[in-house]
Amino acid sequence: MGGATETFYSVIRRQGITRRSFHKFCSLTAASLGLSPLAAVSIANALETKPRVPVIWLHGLECTCCSESFIRSAHPLIKDALLSMISLDYDDTIMAAAGHQAEAILEETRAKYKGRYVLAVEGNPPLNEGGMFCIDGGKPFVEKLRSMAEESVAVIAWGTCASWGCVQAAKPNPTGAVPIDKVITNKPIIKVPGCPPIAEVMSGLVTFMTTFGKLPELDRHGRPSMFYSERIHDKCYRRSHFDAGQFVEKWDDKYARKGYCLYKMGCKGPTTYNACSAIRWNGGISFPIQSGHGCFGCSEDGFWDKGSFYDRLTAIKQFGIEANADQIGMAAAGAVGLTVAAHAAVTAAKRLTHNRDRAAHKSKPS
Amino acid sequence: MFVRGLPNRARKLLAAVDAAPTERCIGGGIACAPVRLWHWVNAAAILILSLTGYLIGTATPAMSGEATDNFLFGYIRFAHLSAGYVLSIGFLLRIYWALKGNAHAMQIFWVPLWRSCFWREVYQEIRSYAFLTVEPERRVGRNRLAQLAMFFMFTQTITFMVVTGFALYGQGAGTDSWQYKLFSWVFSIWPNSQDVHTWHHLGLWVIVTFALVHIYAVIREDTCRPGASDL
Numbered sequence: 001m002g003g004a005t006e007t008f009y010s011v012i013r014r015q016g017i018t019r020r021s022f023h024k025f026c027s028l029t030a031a032s033l034g035l036s037p038l039a040a041v042s043i044a045n046a047l048e049t050k051p052r053v054p055v056i057w058l059h060g061l062e063c064t065c066c067s068e069s070f071i072r073s074a075h076p077l078i079k080d081a082l083l084s085m086i087s088l089d090y091d092d093t094i095m096a097a098a099g100h101q102a103e104a105i106l107e108e109t110r111a112k113y114k115g116r117y118v119l120a121v122e123g124n125p126p127l128n129e130g131g132m133f134c135i136d137g138g139k140p141f142v143e144k145l146r147s148m149a150e151e152s153v154a155v156i157a158w159g160t161c162a163s164w165g166c167v168q169a170a171k172p173n174p175t176g177a178v179p180i181d182k183v184i185t186n187k188p189i190i191k192v193p194g195c196p197p198i199a200e201v202m203s204g205l206v207t208f209m210t211t212f213g214k215l216p217e218l219d220r221h222g223r224p225s226m227f228y229s230e231r232i233h234d235k236c237y238r239r240s241h242f243d244a245g246q247f248v249e250k251w252d253d254k255y256a257r258k259g260y261c262l263y264k265m266g267c268k269g270p271t272t273y274n275a276c277s278a279i280r281w282n283g284g285i286s287f288p289i290q291s292g293h294g295c296f297g298c299s300e301d302g303f304w305d306k307g308s309f310y311d312r313l314t315a316i317k318q319f320g321i322e323a324n325a326d327q328i329g330m331a332a333a334g335a336v337g338l339t340v341a342a343h344a345a346v347t348a349a350k351r352l353t354h355n356r357d358r359a360a361h362k363s364k365p366s
Numbered sequence: 367m368f369v370r371g372l373p374n375r376a377r378k379l380l381a382a383v384d385a386a387p388t389e390r391c392i393g394g395g396i397a398c399a400p401v402r403l404w405h406w407v408n409a410a411a412i413l414i415l416s417l418t419g420y421l422i423g424t425a426t427p428a429m430s431g432e433a434t435d436n437f438l439f440g441y442i443r444f445a446h447l448s449a450g451y452v453l454s455i456g457f458l459l460r461i462y463w464a465l466k467g468n469a470h471a472m473q474i475f476w477v478p479l480w481r482s483c484f485w486r487e488v489y490q491e492i493r494s495y496a497f498l499t500v501e502p503e504r505r506v507g508r509n510r511l512a513q514l515a516m517f518f519m520f521t522q523t524i525t526f527m528v529v530t531g532f533a534l535y536g537q538g539a540g541t542d543s544w545q546y547k548l549f550s551w552v553f554s555i556w557p558n559s560q561d562v563h564t565w566h567h568l569g570l571w572v573i574v575t576f577a578l579v580h581i582y583a584v585i586r587e588d589t590c591r592p593g594a595s596d597l
Contacts, residue, residue, distance in 0.1 A: 164557070219541065220550055221557055229541045245429045245438030255428050264425045271537075271560040301557035313423055314564055325564055326423065329571020336575045340582045343495070347586055350497060 008210070009048040011084045022047075029207045032200055032279060033226055046211040052084075053210055054117040056109055056148055057091035060141045061134050061168045061177050062123025064093055066159040069196035070203065086118070086206055092136070103137050106144075110151050118209070119152035119187075121145065121180050123161045124169070128176030142183060149184040154215060156190050157181070158202070160299060163191035163223075170304035181222070188215055191222040193274070195298035200279050201227045223273065232269035232295050235277040238262070256292065266310040267294030274299040401471060404460050411453040412573060415527075418446035419570050423563075447535060454528045477517045484510060512583065519576040523569050530566045534559065 012022060023044060030040040071094075088095075089109045090102065097105060109117055126133035131140030149155055157180050160166040168177040181189050192205060205224055208216050216224040233239065241247070241261040248256045248265050263270070269277070272295050276287040288295055294310070297303045307315030313324035323331075421442050429436040464471045478484045491511035493499045529549060536546030537559060556562050 220553060225541070231537060234538070234540075240433040243440040243443075244433040244436035245426045245440075245442070246433060246436065247425050247428050249428060260428060268560060271558065271563060297558070297560065300560065303558065303560075306558070306560050312425065313567060314560055316564055316568070325567035325571065329568060329574065333571055333574050333578060336578050340578055344582065344586065346497060 006052055006087070007048055007050060008052055008084055011052070015084065029204055032204050033208055043207060043211045047207075050210060050213070052087040053206075054109055054113045055086040055088050055120055056106065056117055056152070057088060057120045057122065058136075058141075058145060058148060059092045060121065060123030060125050060136075060145065060161070060180075061175065062159065062161045064122070065196040066122045066202075067091075067093055070199035086210075089117075106148065110148065114151045115153055117152055118154055118156060119148050120156040120158055121162045122158040124165060124177050124179055125183055126168070126175035126177045127183075128174070133175035133177075145180065145183060149187055152187060154188045154190065154209075155180065155184055156192060156205070157222075158192055159197055160193045160195045160303070163193035163299075164301040164303075166195060167304050170302070189222055190215060190218060190224060193223065193228075193299035195296075195303075197299070198227075198275055198279050198281060201275055219273075227275045227279075228273045228299075230273070230275075230278070232272045232274055232277045232289070236269050236289060237277065238289060259292075262289060262292075262294040264312055265294045266308060266312055268297030268300070268303070268309075269295040272297040272300050398468065398471075400463055400467065401460075404456055404463070408453060408456050408460075411449045411456065412577070414445055414449040415453060416570055416574060418442050418449070419567070422446060423567050423570075450528075450531050450535070453524070454532070457524060457528060473513050474516045474521050477513060488514060515576065515579065519572060520580075523572045523576070527566065527569045527573070530562050530569070534562060534566060 009022065013019075023040070026044040026047070027037070027040040030037065030043055033039070090105045092102070095102060095105075125131060125140075125142035125145050127142060131142040134141040136144055157163045161168065161177075162180045165173075165177055165179045168175060169179070181191075190205065192201060194201070201224075204227065205216065208224075208226075216226060219225050219228060221228075233242075236242075238259065238261045241259070242263055246255065246258075246260040248260045248262050250256070251265070261267070267289065269289065276295070277289065280287045280290070296309050297306070307324070311324065313326055315324055316328060422439075426438060426442070429438050461475070464475050487510040490499070491509050495511070530552055532545050533549040533552035536543055536549050539545050541550075552562060553559060556565070
């Protein structure tokens with residue numbers, strides 16, 4: 001494993017990446033962070049001079065799609081950047097070391113870089129049965145997570161698993177999986193949700209932390225504002241069809257072929273905070289809506305538990321049945337309407353008999 | 367006295383409610399002009415909000431032609447958001463009037479649930495609506511059952527709709543807008559705003575249900591009650 005005293009620049013130069021590519025990466029990252037063109041120079045300077053940040057990358061209950069996301073990114077430098085910019089001292093799934101050798105690195109980093117290393121967590125810990133649903137190196141994962149978080153400077157929650165819980169925390173959640181902020185409460189946690197998060201978002205975040213030596217501005221839920229302050233809907237290229245009232249009605253209709261808005265098909269763009277519609281995927285090639293499918297809302301809390309991915313009005317489970325707001329509301333309004341009608345009928349009948357009684361009373365000879 | 371434990375001010379207020387003039391349809395009663403004006407502005411806003419809100423939930427049939435030639439959904443949302451502003455400002459003025467106006471103006475915000483005489487009156491109202499007793503010919507202010515329904519189905523729901531409505535508006539207006547700054551605490555309760563949409567939509571049906579009962583009760587009160595003028 002590379003020493004943390006090396007700079008990012010020296011590492012990538014050794015890997016045969018040209019200085020020209022390096023500067024391209026710096027400008028690209030400055031642009032995606034929303035910084036001025038001059039910031040590219042600061043980024044380049046920081047990456048040339050500052051020692052790499054030691055990072056411990058842990059994997060809990062997860063599918064490794066976060067790792068897959070960036071090692072498959074189209075821009076080769078992005079993955080190199082992420083893997084080289086940080087001194088990735090430990091990463092279960094892609095490191096060469098194994099067994100006791102690997103565990104030794106953990107202890108070494110924990111002691112050597114006490115209070116200086118960043119803990120990146122992919123996946124989350126299950127808590128039921130004493131955490132026995134995820135055993136890592138012979139111990140429950142949650143113990144490893146707690147002990148490594150203890151001496152870290154900050155924690156990055158990669159993906160929806162670590163940020164919100166994702167599929168393993170979906171109802172009924174048999175393993176008791178929880179997002180990492182339920183376990184780590186005394187460290188700053190940066191949530192980078194998405195299933196998986198976008199590669200450029202991941203590298204952008206790490207670049208920011210390396211360059212400026214601080215955490216980026218976080219929103220209410222602990223997500224970096226620069227990537228998660230707008231919804232998919234706000235930058236969607238089909239937004240004009242939404243405002244015009246042009247919606248796809250069925251998956252194979254002519255409106256689908258015309259590329260109308262997928263709102264009626266259950267697109268979660270209006271409620272999903274992520275950068276897909278701005279940065280897109282696979283080096284900016286496409287994103288779900290561009291390929292004709294609505295947004296799942298994969299970077300949002302509990303997105304597996306909100307009923308069908310293809311309904312605009314999502315199911316409400318609090319009532320013990322699966323029904324949406326319209327079904328429940330119409331049933332309630334219907335029941336009340338019938339009651340009102342019945343009550344009106346009884347009132348009218350009462351009034352009629354009352355009047356008849358009065359009339360009979362008046363006409364009675366005294 | 368049931369009000370012994372209350373602070374002085376609250377006791378005075380309750381006394382004022384009880385002592386307030388009881389006639390309807392005169393300037394001092396529950397039917398005073400500012401409240402009437404608010405009622406109808408509010409009713410219009412709710413009608414627009416319900417119709418456009420339903421359409422926003424289900425979306426319209428597709429419009430034909432170029433996207434640049436159409437702005438149907440935009441106009442529907444504009445109507446919804448403007449009516450929402452009218453309703454919210456009206457609601458704030460109504461709260462002001464509850465504090466400044468006569469004691470009846472307070473009734474939809476102030477329900478003395480802890481007083482047993484209140485529940486006795488509710489019970490009598492229920493019996494009367496269930497045709498179990500001869501109905502009283504004259505009411506003291508608003509009928510207590512109506513007050514209860516008004517508080518829990520109208521006042522509470524409208525407050526909920528205003529708060530969640532502004533939170534959702536803040537999402538579109540952006541994280542640096544005042545709407546987001548003031549109301550984004552809603553997303554601490556429901557981190558996924560899909561839930562806020564769902565509850566906001568359910569609120570529509572609470573209001574619809576309330577309106578059904580409200581309109582029926584008012585028509586019945588004016589035409590069919592024994593003691594109402596023989597029409």
